[in-house]
Structure formats: C-alpha cells, structure tokens
Amino acid sequence: MEQELTRATVDPHYTWDVTRIYASDEAWEQAYAALREDGKAFAALAGTLSSGREAILTAISRYAKLEAAMSRVYCYAMMKQNEDTTVGKYQGMLAQAASLASELGADGAFLMPELLALPDGTLEALIDDPDFAEYDAMLRSALRMKPHTLTAREEQLLAMAGDVCGAPENAYDLLTDADMDLGMTRGDDGKKTKLTDARLLSFLNSHDRAVRKAAYVNTMNGYGKLGNAISALYAGQVKADVFMAKARGYESARQAALYPDEVGEDVYDSLIEAVHGGIGTLSEYLRIKKEQLGLSVMHMYDMYVDIDTGFDIRMDIGEAFDTFLKAVAPLGEDYVKDASRALPERWIDVYETKNKRGGAYSCGSVHDTTPYVLLNHKKTYDGLSTLCHEMGHAMHSFYSNKTQPEAKAEYTIFVAEVASTCNEILLSEYLMKQYEGNREAQIMLVGNLLEHFRTTVFRQTMFAEFEHKAHRMAEADKPLTKDSLCEMYYDLNKLYYGGACKVDKEVANEWMRIPHFYSSFYVYKYATGFCAAVALARGILSGDPEKLAAYRKFLTLGGSMPPIEELKVAGVDMSTPQPVCEALDYFAELVGVYSGLLAEE
Ligand SMILES: [Zn+2]
Known part of the structure; x- marks a missing residue:
C-alpha cells in the first residue's frame, strides 16, 4: 500500500x-x-x-x-x-x-x-x-x-421572524446528522457494518444484490421511523416559505424564490413539462440496464449499480491534465493556452493528503489572483472527469475576473454549473472518439453520461416537482402530513420510474433524506444548468464559429447580467422548453448508442 x-x-x-x-x-x-x-x-x-x-x-x-x-x-x-x-x-x-x-x-x-x-x-x-x-x-x-x-418596522419584524423560520432546517439537520441511527447492514464481505446516509450510495453500487437491497430498505425504514417528525419539520419549512412570500407581496412561494434570479415560473413549469416528455426514453434506458444486469425485475435499489466492463482510465495527474487540454481544444487555442497555466502555476492542490478536506471544488472569488482548484486526484475516470469539471468552473472565473470589475465578476448559482458540465461533456465526446472501436470503453463512457442525465435531469426535476406540489398544497391550506407527503412522492416515482421498475413501497420515504428541500426551489437549477450545458457543448462541437464565440463571451460575463440573459448571450434561451428538449434528444441518441453497444457480442 x-x-x-x-x-x-x-x-x-x-x-x-x-x-x-x-x-x-x-x-x-x-x-x-x-x-x-x-x-x-x-x-x-x-x-x-x-x-x-x-x-x-x-x-x-x-x-x-x-x-x-x-x-x-x-x-x-x-x-x-x-x-x-x-x-x-x-x-x-x-x-x-x-x-x-x-x-x-x-x-x-x-x-x-x-x-x-x-x-x-x-x-x-x-x-x-x-x-x-x-x-x-x-x-x-x-x-x-x-x-x-417593506417599511423599516416591517422589515425588522421579518428579520426577527427569520430566526424562527430557520428552526425546521436546524432541527432537521440535527435530527438526521446527530440523532438518527440507521443501524447495521451487510457489506460486500458478508460482515455487518455501520450504515449511514453518506455510505448508502456505495452500498447501492454493490454488485451483490442482497447488499443493495438491505442497505436501501434499512435506510428508507430508518427515515420512516422518524417520518412524523420529519414531515412536521418539512411542513414548517414550507409554511415559513409561504409566510415570507405572502408578507412580501409575492403571488406564491415559488415566485418569491425564483425572483432574485429573474427567473419566471414558466421556466420551472416548462422544465417539468419537457422532462415528462423524456420519461419514455428514461424507461427504455432502464429496461436496457435491467436486461444487462440480468434482472427479471428492476427494483429501486438496482438503479445505481454500474455495468462493470472492467475498463477504466488510469491517468496520473500529468496525463489527466494533458487529456483535459486536448478535450477542451474545441473551445479555442487561447482557452487551451490559458488553461495550460493551471498546473505549472500551481492553481491546483492535486493530491489527497492526511486530513485534507474531501471532494473537489473551485474557488474563483479573489478577483486579482488566479482561480484555485482543490482535488483529491485518483487515477480513475472519475478523477479525470472531476479535473475537467473543476477546471470548467476555474476558467469561467478566470475570464469573468479578467473582464468584469470586481463588483460584478462573480457568477450566480443559476449559471455556475454550465461551464463545468460543458467541459465534462467535451471530455466524454473526446474520449468516445479516442476509444473508437473499444466496446468496453464505450459502454463505460456512454453509461456514465446516461447516469449523469438520470441523476441530474430526471431525478432533480422530480424533486423540483415534489417541492412545487408541497408548496401548492400549503398555499391551498391542505395539510402536509407524513401520509400526504409520502403518497405524493410515491406517485412521482411511479410516474418517473414505473415504466421500467418495480416502484417499491419504501421509496415513499426517500424525500425525507434530501436536505436540499430546506433550500426551497433550488434543485431545479441543476437540471436547467445541465440541459443548457448539453445544448452549448453540442453547439461548440458542431464547429460553428458563431456558437463558439457566443459561449466564450458567456464565460466573461460573471454576474454582470441576469442569469437567463447571460445564457441567451451564450446561445440558449431557458425561457423556452427548447434547450431541455434538445438535451433530451441527446439523451435519446445516447440510449440508442448504448443499446447498440450492449447488443454487440
Ligand atoms: Zn460544480
């Protein structure tokens, strides 16, 4: 070792x-x-x-x-x-x-x-x-x-109420981080091991179905035991949102949440509508996966497991960095030249060291220095893809800081994941070309993109739909209880996954483990950002110089314009369903490619 x-x-x-x-x-x-x-x-x-x-x-x-x-x-x-x-x-x-x-x-x-x-x-x-x-x-x-x-006195009252309105989130965090005990579950080695929410995903990746099932059922039941309390907390959160929105004269809690980004409620609705149109393709993808995994029935706990072809990409940081630069070549020579400074100039903290923070991020908020990137680089495809993702953020900051004055250089969350996701797609497309004819590599690369689509576009939109429904219920004075929330969540899962999966009853509790529901109307941005990035990456790869120029202009805008307007400059109009539909067309194309690959001997 x-x-x-x-x-x-x-x-x-x-x-x-x-x-x-x-x-x-x-x-x-x-x-x-x-x-x-x-x-x-x-x-x-x-x-x-x-x-x-x-x-x-x-x-x-x-x-x-x-x-x-x-x-x-x-x-x-x-x-x-x-x-x-x-x-x-x-x-x-x-x-x-x-x-x-x-x-x-x-x-x-x-x-x-x-x-x-x-x-x-x-x-x-x-x-x-x-x-x-x-x-x-x-x-x-x-x-x-x-x-x-509102008036100064009213604002003062709302600020005082703000503390009270934050109580559900605080209590939820404490309940799920500190008080909740999901007990033990069986690991891959057959031994009992401690189950935590953070470890669930690694159990769901197990190729041993019994491990997946046990971890899944134990987690959902663990939340279910606290279901009345969690439902009351979530109801409190929703009511606080509704109260604040009403107090400030908004028509709805959702309008209030979207207002600072200058995003209309139609953007949210058209995302949901367009994604509904893609559910048939999602089912097709999951049916292919089911067959490949050799399952007669696909359960909710089978969805996360990868199809293992034995192929992975093992690059040290030098090779990974070179590959990143080649993958982003379609963004232009100067982009590559600017990005190539990152490793020699030490923008990046590459390796895992003792007690270093986990995960990865980019920090571009110091205006007159270079951006910085924290990695915990591993010689895997995931390590390479994370490098490309974080460098996408870093270069967005780099160009925005260079172009915009300090006061408006920082970009908003609504556009933040566009440049990072765009780079990931450029990487996938580059590697698909590099490994042409290598069936194992193609299955891994296409499979990865498809999972990215499923978890970002479909799953986050389903979450967005859930929180919208919950707020609508509260606004119509209908009670939010464990039963009503679980039923609503279960029905949504039936809608999204029922075409290909057995929608197990335990999934009704899954909404209880999503901390993002305490930052209301936030997750839809993951789905819109991803779809915008897909549309933009496809435009760039088409070789159209105008599309490239538009995207490069977008990278310089920082926070100087409303996010929807910035994306229009880039070439996507999120106030129409078109970019989401285009992204779903790409998803359908990939499902076709995947099915073809898996059918080959
Ligand atoms: Zn990111």
Missing part, C-alpha cells in the same frame, strides 16, 4: 500556491485587522445616502471594497484550513473570518434600506450614470427588490 501523503511530504509542485492571496499568515492577520476597522468606519456612513450622488457613490464603492476584501480574507483561511482540517491555527482563522463576515453584514445593514428609501427615479438615474457603471448590476437588483421591500 502507498504511504499516505502529508503536507510535509507532498511535492509542492502539486499543491496550490496561496501566497498569491497573502504572502504569509502574518499578512493575513494584518489584512483581517484592517478590514475590521474599515467595517466600523463604513458603519459611520449610515444616514448619509440621502445627501446626494457623491455620498451614494462613496458608500457603494466602499461597500464593494469591503466585500472583496472579505472574500480574500475568507478564501485564504478556508483554503489553509482545507489543507489540513485538524490544524487548530487555521480552524481558528476560519472561525474568525466567518464571524468577521457577519460583523460586516451588520456594519453594512443600513445600505440596502437607505438605497431603497431614495426618492423614486434616483436608482434608475444612477444605473445609467457612467460613474456607477461598476455597480449597475447591484443597483438593478436593489431596484428589482423594491416592490417587495
């Missing part, structure tokens, strides 16, 4: 160079102290905005600087803590950074209400004022919130 790397033994060439953010921890300490002072000085500007244009410009520009400095302080502390999560010094710095962020929030709390209290027409004029060009996106979103902003 390889010796575990530590921060002391890992080759520094494969670690990120955080000195671009601060030269040393001492420099961070100084910046931290200075920022605290700046926050206090900023708070003294309260009450000055009514005195005119100059005062407004001073306040807004100083606030933007505070936010940027806060990102810098936070990112450095987070990255150092993530390198080794057990180091007390960096735990302390990260906690300090978090508390400074809430301190600055309080220091700057006067800004938005004072802006909104300015006489009618003032914000509109500032948006067109060239001196405010850097802040136009922020002013536009303030103006947009104006009709839903």
Whole structure:
C-alpha cells in the first residue's frame, strides 16, 4: 500500500500556491485587522445616502471594497484550513473570518434600506450614470427588490421572524446528522457494518444484490421511523416559505424564490413539462440496464449499480491534465493556452493528503489572483472527469475576473454549473472518439453520461416537482402530513420510474433524506444548468464559429447580467422548453448508442 501523503511530504509542485492571496499568515492577520476597522468606519456612513450622488457613490464603492476584501480574507483561511482540517491555527482563522463576515453584514445593514428609501427615479438615474457603471448590476437588483421591500418596522419584524423560520432546517439537520441511527447492514464481505446516509450510495453500487437491497430498505425504514417528525419539520419549512412570500407581496412561494434570479415560473413549469416528455426514453434506458444486469425485475435499489466492463482510465495527474487540454481544444487555442497555466502555476492542490478536506471544488472569488482548484486526484475516470469539471468552473472565473470589475465578476448559482458540465461533456465526446472501436470503453463512457442525465435531469426535476406540489398544497391550506407527503412522492416515482421498475413501497420515504428541500426551489437549477450545458457543448462541437464565440463571451460575463440573459448571450434561451428538449434528444441518441453497444457480442 502507498504511504499516505502529508503536507510535509507532498511535492509542492502539486499543491496550490496561496501566497498569491497573502504572502504569509502574518499578512493575513494584518489584512483581517484592517478590514475590521474599515467595517466600523463604513458603519459611520449610515444616514448619509440621502445627501446626494457623491455620498451614494462613496458608500457603494466602499461597500464593494469591503466585500472583496472579505472574500480574500475568507478564501485564504478556508483554503489553509482545507489543507489540513485538524490544524487548530487555521480552524481558528476560519472561525474568525466567518464571524468577521457577519460583523460586516451588520456594519453594512443600513445600505440596502437607505438605497431603497431614495426618492423614486434616483436608482434608475444612477444605473445609467457612467460613474456607477461598476455597480449597475447591484443597483438593478436593489431596484428589482423594491416592490417587495417593506417599511423599516416591517422589515425588522421579518428579520426577527427569520430566526424562527430557520428552526425546521436546524432541527432537521440535527435530527438526521446527530440523532438518527440507521443501524447495521451487510457489506460486500458478508460482515455487518455501520450504515449511514453518506455510505448508502456505495452500498447501492454493490454488485451483490442482497447488499443493495438491505442497505436501501434499512435506510428508507430508518427515515420512516422518524417520518412524523420529519414531515412536521418539512411542513414548517414550507409554511415559513409561504409566510415570507405572502408578507412580501409575492403571488406564491415559488415566485418569491425564483425572483432574485429573474427567473419566471414558466421556466420551472416548462422544465417539468419537457422532462415528462423524456420519461419514455428514461424507461427504455432502464429496461436496457435491467436486461444487462440480468434482472427479471428492476427494483429501486438496482438503479445505481454500474455495468462493470472492467475498463477504466488510469491517468496520473500529468496525463489527466494533458487529456483535459486536448478535450477542451474545441473551445479555442487561447482557452487551451490559458488553461495550460493551471498546473505549472500551481492553481491546483492535486493530491489527497492526511486530513485534507474531501471532494473537489473551485474557488474563483479573489478577483486579482488566479482561480484555485482543490482535488483529491485518483487515477480513475472519475478523477479525470472531476479535473475537467473543476477546471470548467476555474476558467469561467478566470475570464469573468479578467473582464468584469470586481463588483460584478462573480457568477450566480443559476449559471455556475454550465461551464463545468460543458467541459465534462467535451471530455466524454473526446474520449468516445479516442476509444473508437473499444466496446468496453464505450459502454463505460456512454453509461456514465446516461447516469449523469438520470441523476441530474430526471431525478432533480422530480424533486423540483415534489417541492412545487408541497408548496401548492400549503398555499391551498391542505395539510402536509407524513401520509400526504409520502403518497405524493410515491406517485412521482411511479410516474418517473414505473415504466421500467418495480416502484417499491419504501421509496415513499426517500424525500425525507434530501436536505436540499430546506433550500426551497433550488434543485431545479441543476437540471436547467445541465440541459443548457448539453445544448452549448453540442453547439461548440458542431464547429460553428458563431456558437463558439457566443459561449466564450458567456464565460466573461460573471454576474454582470441576469442569469437567463447571460445564457441567451451564450446561445440558449431557458425561457423556452427548447434547450431541455434538445438535451433530451441527446439523451435519446445516447440510449440508442448504448443499446447498440450492449447488443454487440
Ligand atoms: Zn460544480
């Protein structure tokens, strides 16, 4: 077995160079102290905005600087803590950074209400004022919130209610993280082992059906035992959403949730409608999978297991990085040239080291440095694909930071997964060509994409439908109980999976294990982002220079425009069902290819 790397033994060439953010921890300490002072000085500007244009410009520009400095302080502390999560010094710095962020929030709390209290027409004029060009996106979103902003006293009451409205989520987290015990289950080695929600997926990947079934049934029943409590908590969450939306004069909780992204409810509805149109193809895919797994009946716990062809891609980081650069060649020579800097310039923290944070992410929120990427690289297809995904985020930040001023360089969640997913699809398409004629490789590559589709487009849209139905029930004063929620969730599973699977009764409890339901109307963005990325990647691969230019323009936009408008610049109009339909056409094509591959001897 390889010796575990530590921060002391890992080759520094494969670690990120955080000195671009601060030269040393001492420099961070100084910046931290200075920022605290700046926050206090900023708070003294309260009450000055009514005195005119100059005062407004001073306040807004100083606030933007505070936010940027806060990102810098936070990112450095987070990255150092993530390198080794057990180091007390960096735990302390990260906690300090978090508390400074809430301190600055309080220091700057006067800004938005004072802006909104300015006489009618003032914000509109500032948006067109060239001196405010850097802040136009922020002013536009303030103006947009104006009709839903209440009097100072009412806002104060809502802020006080905010704590109470957060109680269901807190209780749910504690209940499922700390109090819940899913007991033991049988592992691949036949021995009893501890079952946790985080480990469920690895059990569901087991090629031993009894292992899959036991883990699945134990998990669903484990949640079911707390089902009355979880249902009451979720009902509380939904009612809080409905209360807040009503208080602010929205027509529905969903409209309120979508409003800040400037996304209309029609986008949400047309996603669901279009995905319903693809359910037949989903069933076809699952029937092929069932046959290949040699099952007479496909149960809900059989869906996650991969068809093992024995093929994998085993690349060390150097090879993986070269492959990434080749896969993104369709994005243009300069994209490849810019991206090729990432490894030699140490944007990436490559290897797993002792106590390093797990998973992977990209951090591009420090405006005048390069983006950074955390990996835990493994020599697998998944490792390669993760590198491409995170570099997609990183390059989106790179071009946005380069093009946009600090105050509007950061992109929103609605568009965040587009560039990363686009790179993943470019990688799949590149490898499919490279391994032409290699049946095992093709099955693995196509199978991976199909699973990605199933879990992102179909599953997340089903979740989106569930939360929409739950909120509609609450808005119609119908009770949200364990029975009504479970029945609704079960029926949705029948709709999505009933064509190919035995929809086991246990699945009725599955909604209870989805923490995202406490960030209402969030998951649909995974599905829309994926579909947009598919449409864009296909456009790029078609070789049409205009489509490529549009996409490259999109990468530079940061947060300068409403997300739906940014995607229109890229070449997809999410206010129509067309991109979702196009993505589903691609899914159907892939199902055809998959079926052909599996039929070959
Ligand atoms: Zn991502």
